[in-house]
Amino acid sequence: MVPKTFEDLKSQEREARKKLIAGVARELFARNAFREVTIRKIAQATEVSVGTIYNHYSNIDELFLEVFLENGRQIIRLVKKTLESDSSRVLSQVCRVYVNYLNENMSFFQMMSRFILAGELTAKNLPKLDQTMRELLDLFEEALRIAGNRTNTRLSAHALFSALNGIMISYAKYPGRAAEESREHTLCLAEIIAENFELRESRVPVQDN
Amino acid sequence: MVPKTFEDLKSQEREARKKLIAGVARELFARNAFREVTIRKIAQATEVSVGTIYNHYSNIDELFLEVFLENGRQIIRLVKKTLESDSSRVLSQVCRVYVNYLNENMSFFQMMSRFILAGELTAKNLPKLDQTMRELLDLFEEALRIAGNRTNTRLSAHALFSALNGIMISYAKYPGRAAEESREHTLCLAEIIAENFELRESRVPVQDN
Amino acid sequence: MVPKTFEDLKSQEREARKKLIAGVARELFARNAFREVTIRKIAQATEVSVGTIYNHYSNIDELFLEVFLENGRQIIRLVKKTLESDSSRVLSQVCRVYVNYLNENMSFFQMMSRFILAGELTAKNLPKLDQTMRELLDLFEEALRIAGNRTNTRLSAHALFSALNGIMISYAKYPGRAAEESREHTLCLAEIIAENFELRESRVPVQDN
Amino acid sequence: MVPKTFEDLKSQEREARKKLIAGVARELFARNAFREVTIRKIAQATEVSVGTIYNHYSNIDELFLEVFLENGRQIIRLVKKTLESDSSRVLSQVCRVYVNYLNENMSFFQMMSRFILAGELTAKNLPKLDQTMRELLDLFEEALRIAGNRTNTRLSAHALFSALNGIMISYAKYPGRAAEESREHTLCLAEIIAENFELRESRVPVQDN
DNA sequence: TATGAATGAGCTTTCATTCAT
DNA sequence: AATGAATGAAAGCTCATTCAT
Numbered sequence A, B, C, D: 001m002v003p004k005t006f007e008d009l010k011s012q013e014r015e016a017r018k019k020l021i022a023g024v025a026r027e028l029f030a031r032n033a034f035r036e037v038t039i040r041k042i043a044q045a046t047e048v049s050v051g052t053i054y055n056h057y058s059n060i061d062e063l064f065l066e067v068f069l070e071n072g073r074q075i076i077r078l079v080k081k082t083l084e085s086d087s088s089r090v091l092s093q094v095c096r097v098y099v100n101y102l103n104e105n106m107s108f109f110q111m112m113s114r115f116i117l118a119g120e121l122t123a124k125n126l127p128k129l130d131q132t133m134r135e136l137l138d139l140f141e142e143a144l145r146i147a148g149n150r151t152n153t154r155l156s157a158h159a160l161f162s163a164l165n166g167i168m169i170s171y172a173k174y175p176g177r178a179a180e181e182s183r184e185h186t187l188c189l190a191e192i193i194a195e196n197f198e199l200r201e202s203r204v205p206v207q208d209n
Numbered sequence E: 001t002a003t004g005a006a007t008g009a010g011c012t013t014t015c016a017t018t019c020a021t
Numbered sequence F: 001a002a003t004g005a006a007t008g009a010a011a012g013c014t015c016a017t018t019c020a021t
Helices: A007-033 A040-044 A049-054 A062-083 A088-105 A106-117 A128-144 A152-172 A179-197 B006-033 B039-046 B049-057 B061-082 B092-105 B107-117 B123-146 B153-171 B179-197 C006-033 C038-046 C049-058 C060-084 C090-104 C107-115 C125-147 C153-171 C179-197 D005-031 D039-047 D050-056 D060-084 D091-102 D108-119 D126-146 D155-171 D178-196
Strands: none
Touching: A007 A040, A007 A049, A007 A106, A040 A049, A040 A062, A040 A179, A040 C107, A062 A106, A062 A128, A062 C179, A062 D005, A088 A128, A088 A152, A088 A179, A106 A152, A106 B153, A152 A179, A152 B107, A152 B153, A152 B179, A152 C107, A179 B153, A179 D091, B006 B061, B006 B107, B006 B179, B039 B049, B039 B061, B061 B092, B061 B107, B092 B153, B092 B179, B092 D060, B107 B153, B107 C006, B123 B153, B153 B179, B179 C153, C006 C038, C006 C049, C006 C060, C006 C107, C006 D050, C038 C049, C038 C060, C049 D155, C060 C090, C060 C107, C060 C125, C060 D005, C060 D178, C090 C125, C090 C153, C090 C179, C107 C153, C107 D155, C125 C153, C125 D108, C153 C179, C153 D108, C153 D155, C179 D178, D005 D039, D005 D050, D005 D060, D039 D050, D039 D091, D060 D091, D060 D108, D060 D126, D091 D126, D091 D155, D091 D178, D155 D178
């Protein structure tokens, strides 16, 4: 958007600064355990005062949500691109892209856990979460359809989404395993999930020959 | 185990007290949000002092692990019983039993999240976690085999386990939904997961050419 | 005051803006608890920036003082009107008018408390406070005189002023009581204070022995 | 109370420590403006950690209330002693004792302001406040009766209590005056209040002689 | 003169852990 | 072995004030 007036400029700058904070926070979340990311640390990393953060976000959960949603938007972009490439086994590729992204943005689940399991979300912010979720599920649904899965596609999309998230919470950092080993394991499981959600003629035992 | 010596007796008692604490903590976790359960509250509920808890567990994560493992043992018992009943669609039933249990013991994931994603687990305790996981996965593997799934059964068991956990983190308390509604949704998704992990001849389009 | 020069005009405008801020702040204080009124909220309510407020008042207490004094001027106007009405029991009416006003402008005491008990007042501003106090006390003194109280009238005015303020701090919002109930209680106490400050022939027991 | 058991001893000690904190806080309040007394400073003054304070008081207002009530109990003791001394003009002496005490424990009103005007009091603590207030008012009522004031004594006690409090809020630290000067002024006003609440035959102008 | 984003010291409160008894 | 008071670092958040634009 090209600013038309001085006001526009200022509000654009403000928005940019706000995004900057969320961006730095996102990096922090990618590198650290969710519990260890505090407002003070975000402030330090952004080279901004604590108060400034509260000038942009009215509380910590609002900032978390912003990061969460930005993660969501990134994923949506990646998945969209994957769907557009007309390669074979699109579903498998979508699953791998998704799990791959999550491996590099670990805190995504811990936030999900916070927003969904612990319910730290105001009614005001709920629609934002819903909207992002819906967009992502639309894409999963499309991938399922392409893969030949044509019954209950919405519910199946939910199940697929769940299953991939579950891989992460269950194995992304399984204690005692090296990072790369874990990552490969999650990708391997993503592949299995994908296969199970594809229409699988080949897996049917040959019958009458 | 029948005590043979006075020492045995004392150590049995000690073990009993330790279990008592873990048991009360487990109830607390079932009824409350993970974040709200503190050492103090566990001490109060057990009618034991804070210090006593530290006499049995060297830190809070050791106690959490004990609770987690006890949860695991309960699940294992339930799944075993399900496998023994020779009804049809055993895999589906196993999935439902598992998800059902988790609905009533929500904190299970938050602990999983703590141990796996946040890595709060000492090397010393890792084997205990491993052992329980292995037992549970053995059962899932068996269920898969019964359902006709015969390739890569170990990895498939991992994938199934992941998928079911994912249902919980993604939808168990989806904000804005009533508890009963959420529960039904999770069971419905468990069923879809089960179907996708079963051998599904019926889903193959008729090939009459 | 009619502006004579351009300078006058500008300075008049400036003064008007200053009064505007104080006026809005006054409304805010009347409707909200003292502790909840912040510079930010005053700025928002005035539709002016925080910085602008600091252009007119060098700190928050200067603004508070302005509000306090404006409250004082309002009270003075009301009490004057009451004194001019040649009704009977003027002292009682003055007391009720005063307490009534305070019931609708609660923060008055909290400011008094701030200025007097906590001493948040610069030497520069002291004369303004003094001047307003003196005017109000003049009126109380006159009311006492009308009521027949003719000894130590200045000190009695102080005592009367104190007593009415004390009603508010002691009972204006006594916890557990409804607002209307509290208000009535304060008016009732104001009446008792008035009676005690009037010359009370009737209260002397008949001495027929 | 003489401790009977070891338990008694421990609980007595605990109680003593709790009182110690309140006592130190009371001194702090006597010497400093209410706003400047923080949990941290109380902890420092008591040579105790912040956490310890929260072991004894569940929040800051509970501690404030304790201090307030202890102030109240002290006043009650003093007023009682005054009533028991069979000197003349007991009411006047009661008023002076009360105002004198408050001069040495300034924060009393700021707490009153907090509890009464700002309503920072949980339902649970309300009865404690009520009880102390009632006891104090009983004494004021008795003083009024002794002074010959026999109508509406309860309401009059309220009015008297209010009036004396008002002296403090209005003049205890009137800016620009020396401490001793202010103190004398408050005592002088207390005397005037007392006179006005006494039955005053002498003040009645001689009528028909 | 008006703006309002930035500041940061300071607030209350929490809670796993320690240790003298 | 059991106790539970003491600890204190660290959390989220507030708000009067400043200052570059």
